[in-house]
Amino acid sequence: MNYFDLFNVVPAFDIDTALLAERYRELQRAVHPDKFANDTEQQKRLSVQRTAQVNDGYQTLKNPLRRAEHMLSLRGIELSHETTTLKDGAFLMQQMEWREALEDIAHNSDPQSSIDELYDSFGEFESVLSAKLATLLVSDDNADALLAADQIRKLKFMAKLHDELARIEDGLLD
Numbered sequence: 001m002n003y004f005d006l007f008n009v010v011p012a013f014d015i016d017t018a019l020l021a022e023r024y025r026e027l028q029r030a031v032h033p034d035k036f037a038n039d040t041e042q043q044k045r046l047s048v049q050r051t052a053q054v055n056d057g058y059q060t061l062k063n064p065l066r067r068a069e070h071m072l073s074l075r076g077i078e079l080s081h082e083t084t085t086l087k088d089g090a091f092l093m094q095q096m097e098w099r100e101a102l103e104d105i106a107h108n109s110d111p112q113s114s115i116d117e118l119y120d121s122f123g124e125f126e127s128v129l130s131a132k133l134a135t136l137l138v139s140d141d142n143a144d145a146l147l148a149a150d151q152i153r154k155l156k157f158m159a160k161l162h163d164e165l166a167r168i169e170d171g172l173l174d
Helices: 017-031 041-062 064-073 089-107 111-138 142-173
Strands: none
Touching (some): 017 041, 041 064, 064 111, 064 142, 089 111
C-alpha cells in the first residue's frame, strides 16, 4: 500500500507533519469502527482493517527513517528485516570510535561532558546522512536508491547509538 496516496501527501523525505496529522485525524474519523457500529459484520471488519492501515500509514510517514524505507519499498527495495552489512570502511571505523567512547563514559571524570559531546557528534553525523538521504531519494536512478538504502542503514545504526547513550545517561542519573 502506498501510504503517501492514502494520506494524499506528495512522496518526499521531508513532508509537512502538521498536514500529515490533520489528514490522519480526517481519515480516522472516516473509518473509525464506532462509525460502523450498526452496520454488517463485514463492514465492521473492513472498518477495523482500514483503521489499522491508517494507523500503520501514519506511524510510517511520521517517522523519517520509516518514511524513507517506505519510499524505497515503493521502488521495490525492501529494507525491513534485512541483514545486509555495510561495506563503508570509514563508517565502520567511526562506529568503533563511538563504541569506545561509550564504554569510556563511566571512567571519565566528567561523564556528562562526554555524553554531551557524543550527542553533538551523533547529531552532526545524522544531519549529514539525512541531507544526503533526502537528495538520493529525489533521484529516479536505481543506483541512487541503493545508496539511499545504505544511508538508511547508517541512520538506523545511529538511532541505536542514541538509545544506548540515553541508557548510559539514565544510568548515571540513578
